[in-house]
Amino acid sequence: MKRLTLLTVFPPLAAAAVSAAILVLFSGCYVLQQGTTMLGYLYSAVPLEELAEREGSTENGRENGQENGRESERRFVERIHDIRRFASQTLGLASNSNYTKYVELDRDYLAAVVSACAKDSFTPYEWWFPVTGSVPYKGFFNEEDAREEAASLKEKDLDVWIRRVDAFSTLGWFSDPLYSYMKNYPVWRLANLIIHEQLHATVYIQGNSQFNEELAEFVGTEGSALYMIQAFGEDSEEYTAMKNREADAAAYISFIKGLIAELENLYSGPNTREEKLRQKELIIQAAQKRFTENYSLLFRGEGYRGFSKLSINNAYLGNFRLYYAHGDYLKNLYTRSGSDLQKFIEAAKTLGDSDSTDEPGLQLEKALGLLPPAPNPAKTE
DSSP states (O other), X not given: OXXXXXXXXXXXXXXXXXXXXXXXHTSSTTHHHHHHHHHHHHHHOEEGGGHHXXXXXXXXXXXXXXXXXXXXXXXXXHHHHHHHXXXXXXXXXXXXXXXXXXEOOSSSOSEEEEEEEESSSOOBOOEEETTTEEESOEEESXXXXXXXXXXXXXXXXXXXXXXXXXXXXXXXSSOOOEEGGGGGSOHHHHHHHHHHHHHHHHOOOTTOHHHHHHHXXXXXXXXXHHHHHHHHOTTSHHHHHHHHHHHHHHHHXXXXXXXXXXXXXXXXXXXXXXXXXXXXXXXXXXXXXXXXXXXXXXXXXXXXXXXXXXXXXXXXXXXHHHHHTTHHHHHHHHHHTTSXXXXXXXXXXTTTTOOOOSOHHHHHHHHTTOSOOOOOTTOOO
């Protein structure tokens, strides 16, 4: 997408998308607009096997300047089935009917998602919905509706951000389909998307959006890397391209975390709100200048150039805190437990069933056997 949106400057989050958006959309009076649209998409979905017959036209493919026609559609369908088998059989993720159907859209994104945050802290604005509990975002299929929501939030003196997402999980309530724009995705992005969303369909902790998203992001990244090795090999061009992209994503996330740390230090200080807001803008401007000056040292590709032109605010940065604040923590648990992703996922599956009052990360450590068992109070000397 050649525009200055979150999809161009924030590929990791765009690919990751938003969990449980259907439940967010199906709440309150706006179900009449959002829910009807989503049900329309689901109703129009066709089985993947019909894709080649419905769209297969070599002539159309040539007009688009791309490999297309029935052979291209067939390869896409086979790749999706292969990724789904890997996700369920190798990784142990949910085996369901997700991504067995296809929806044709006339755009290259699925929904516009609004998030908001205090201007002088990273306290998110949250919406509450049945089943999902509190979530720090609200989705719209019509981008104009998202802009209206954003305008109302700005009137509350909040930082607001609108981002486009390409997929979400319905947590098993419906069969999540593929969309036409996904046919142009590289294999690693398809694998990351499907594994990420299937993790949501496998593990979901109500009212804990941050842990849910961080876990899905981590498993999606690790799982797609394992899939690419299996499908192409570690010495392949495909795997190398994916690793280059991941290196750039990691560099970007690291830079953003540094900016967040600077602002957190400012917000926790004794200055007045007015002074904090003034210094906030100076800190962001200085960060964007450093970013531009050091770009060639930080990145291998050109995908993040747009950052220096964005109107950065706390809502934008808050999305990174949601998805990546504790990424190193999950990576550390994964490494300490033997770097076995199937084992890691099996441990994560126990979290939703646990009656423990421990926070999810601590529960996961225990499930992985990284912490000693709790003492038995009934045991006597």
